[in-house]
Amino acid sequence: MKQLYLVLLSVHGLIRGRDLELGRDADTGGQTLYVLELAQALSERPEVARVDLMTRRVVDDDVSDDYAQPIERVSDSFHIVRIDAGPDEYLPKEQLWDHLDAFVDNAFSHFKNQRFYPHLIHSHYADAGYVGDHLSSQLGVPLIHTGHSLGRVKRARLLASGLSAEQIEDEYNMSRRIEAEEMTLAVAERVITSTRQEIEEQYALYDYYQPNQMRVLPPGTNLENFHPVEKEGIDHAFRDYLARPLVEPDKPMILALSRPDRRKNIVSLVEAYGQSEWLQDHANLVIIAGNRDDLEDMDDATEKVFVELFLAMDRYDLYGKVSLPKHHQRDQVAEIYRIAAVSGGVFVNPALTEPFGLTLIEAAASGLPLVATEDGGPRDILDNCHNGYLVNPLLPDTIARAIEKLLKDPELYAQKVENGLKGVTKHYAWQAHAESYLALIKPLVKNNQRLERPPMARRKGLYHDRAFVTSLDQNLMGDREAVKTLMQRLKMHRQSTLFVIATSRRCDSALQLMKTYGISEPDVLISSAGTDIRYAPNLTSDQAWLKHIDYQWTPHRVREVMAELPGLKRQPRLEQSDFKLSYYIDLNKISPDQIKKSLYEAEQSVHVQLSFDHYIDILPIRASKGLALRYVMDRWQVPLAKTFVAGGAGADEDMMRGNPLAAVVANRHHEELSNLSEIDRIYYAESAFEKGILEALDYYDFFGECVDPREVDAESEAGNEASNKAKNDLSGDKA
Structure with missing residues (x-):
């Protein structure tokens, strides 16, 4: 050649x-x-x-x-x-x-x-x-x-x-x-x-x-920078700086290194460490989360991450066991990995989403075994390197068990380190990348090995022209086989169909439920009852929506009013958020109307939502699932008339009213959503859960004409009446 x-x-x-x-x-x-x-x-x-x-x-x-x-x-x-x-x-x-x-x-x-x-x-x-x-x-x-x-x-x-x-x-x-x-x-x-x-x-x-x-073909990594400790050893002064807050600095380091971003999910690692007495006894936790001077000078999202970290450290009383250094230089990152490796530590990436995972490759090249999220790039890296464990990032217990497994078994630990060093050299060094690259292109050049292309065509529109929207509870938790069928249909039409999940659950709780039931990640996740909107593939938070709903919202005053009312109990902290206050309600002692009256008398402009006759959410006046849905459809330029909504609770009602094509599955017919029966554009499915959704999609021919057949019939009937009237008028004229 x-x-x-x-x-x-x-x-x-x-x-x-x-x-x-x-x-x-x-x-x-x-x-x-x-x-x-x-x-x-x-x-x-x-x-x-x-x-x-x-x-x-x-x-x-x-x-x-x-x-x-x-x-x-x-x-x-x-x-x-x-x-x-x-x-x-x-x-x-x-x-x-x-x-x-x-x-x-x-x-x-x-x-x-x-x-x-x-x-x-x-x-x-x-x-x-x-x-x-x-x-x-x-x-x-x-x-x-x-x-x-x-x-x-x-x-x-x-x-x-x-x-x-x-x-x-x-x-x-x-x-x-x-x-x-x-x-x-x-x-x-x-x-x-x-x-x-x-x-x-x-x-x-x-x-x-x-x-x-x-x-x-993952990009190469510069192994001249990232490598195990050599003869000269580590920078002991820098090591002492990292370990300064630690009471027993010679313990193995559990290391995390990422931006201070909620998607990086560092708080779950702190919770995993805090819930494991064994880890606290045998290892320290070192978190490198960017550089900071004064928290008050940071943007709100970054400040919240650090506040959550400090609260978790305080909750589990981790002082003297956790180091969260304020500063480091970019050229010190490789040294941080090596210091953790010399300590006999583990590198952990607990991110909710991780498209690639370069830090995992760098850590492995430095001699650290890995514990990483089962999402995205880490799956490929651990498949190639076999140097650690994938975990569900939403379950702190699984993170803790994986770290313990590595630290408790010296032989296993040594094998994972060796696997990582070999795997990185084989798959992620630039030399290996170039070799794989040439193996890929040589058939194209030498043998003219061209791609066999199936017949393909462009859609008329550049973007999605319809949207599928569903809540989680009571809709997608009944039939796992039907869930698979539904997800496959959505996947087949993902170029034309925007997939939206709208839930009252918090984002992390919703993601955990989706993992449990095999539900694909949506294009848009509306969570916390419509107060949090995130976009795939990295769960990017819609900051414009947060600014929009932060209008006349004084949660401390709402809490004061709610504390004086009977029949209410605050839900756990995990169900609360910045723009959602959640309570259990006893309807025998108080009604939603009474709650609204008390809040309005206290000059609180809010939304009050009842779900499953047991839960009450208090939201800013500009926030609800329905308002969030309309905001998303407007920004994505999808008409409401081509938006299908499957509701499961009273909190979904305002999503379903108006112009969307809506459906209620059979297991919800006689509960909170039965009062929608007078609305023409609501379809009540004969089947329950996911099968009911599939039934409704067929009824509306959602992936085809995407219309309400009742409206088509009405238009046809009106047309026939007009035609008959014209004929009668014509007959009369002739007479």
Whole structure:
């Protein structure tokens, strides 16, 4: 086989062969480092003659002259080639779309002038996908693609940040980006992803999604930085700083390292440690959660994470056993892993969602066994490395047992450490990545092994055009086989159908129930009775909604009023949240109307919701499941007339009223929702639980015409009456 000439395309940002300006802006992040290190690793392989990394040329006084060089020779076999496209100055990626055709033409001219073409093009991100699609067609060479992030997923995060659909379109050119991603998927011979979850939960949102096109090839890790302790040992001064709050600092360290984000679920690790007397006796807990000075200077979400951590430490009286250092430098991270490894410790990642899990690879390369969430990337990492245990992050007891298992058995511990070191070298070193990469592309180049594509077509609309909404309790907990059928149907139609779960439970409680019953993660999770809205795939919280409902909300005053009323008892802390106060109610002693009257007399503008005749939730006046649902449908631009709602309790009533296509399953007919029977757009299923939902979906032909047949019949009857009247009038005229 001839030696390979490979071209990597990464259009936006600032790329040079040394001193990368990582973090300069949103366009100089992980993708920049990944593409550069991939190019370097490939160029060092004996079967590769040359690697060109093509990017946009920038001539701008505000950036280094390095980015104006047309060609930068990094090594004999690796060059950075900069192509003119649009104005000279540095532009963010969102402003490059009108200049990508010029990039294509100038790149094609470059290949013509050098008189030899690459064997393969590898595009990175949507803009490079657009360029790669055109160049691969012009040059007649195969295209492979790495998305890095996807427009449909990014749009959900932007909606969560408070931007409207119109703002997202104006500022991010989202429709052009998604169109480019669709066309890239339509022509690329292979798509490289970091995890299986990325394939199943992100690329599956696209019309041109082809599973046989996807390959999991995780990025390499720099093993020069992350490695076990060497002869010189550890930095003892830094180790003493980390261990300063610990009474017995020589115990093994249970280490967690992440951003202070609720999705990282660090509080569950503290609870796991606090509930295990054995762990407290035999190990210390060290949590590295970013840098902090004054909590009051942090944003609200970050401050809440630390408050929860401190409250959990206090609840279990963990003083002298837990270290939560305030500061560390980025270049000290590798040393933190090694200090924990020397102590005989364990690295724990208890995140609710973890798309990849780079910290797990770094920890394993440093000589630590792992305990990690069973979500996403960690499954792939532990499948490859066999160096620890996957746990349910919502069950602290399972986290504690997994850590205990490693620390109680020295032989098992040593085996897991050895497995991790071997596994990382085999699967996650850049050399291993380059070897796997070449094994993937050689058949495309040598044998012209092209993808067999099934017949595929684009939908008319760019985004979801309908929504499936259901509560949890009393709807999805009756028949596990029917749940599987329902989830399969939703998966088949996930490009067109927005999947929403709306529950009165807190987010963590809802996730635990979903795991127990095998319910897929929804696109949108409305929890805490409509006060918390989160978007997949990372459970991103909608901050705009939180600001909206924080109106005339004075929970301390509500608690004072409720404390004076009979027949009420506060529910456990786990069922409370910032915008939901929950109580048990004895209807023999007090009614919801009496509660409302007392709160209104105290000038409290709130929503009072009764569920299952036993639970009362007090919410801000702007919050409820129905209001949250309408907010989500408006932001996602899904019409209520094509929104199916399956309700299970009184708290669901305001979701079901109005224009949605609604259904009540048989096990709820004669309870709280029976008063909806006078509403035309409510379907009362003959079957219970999930079977009732499936029955209602068929009744509405939800995945087809998505209409209420009663309205169609009424329109048809009205049309017949009008036709008959016209005929009668005509007969009368003739007479």
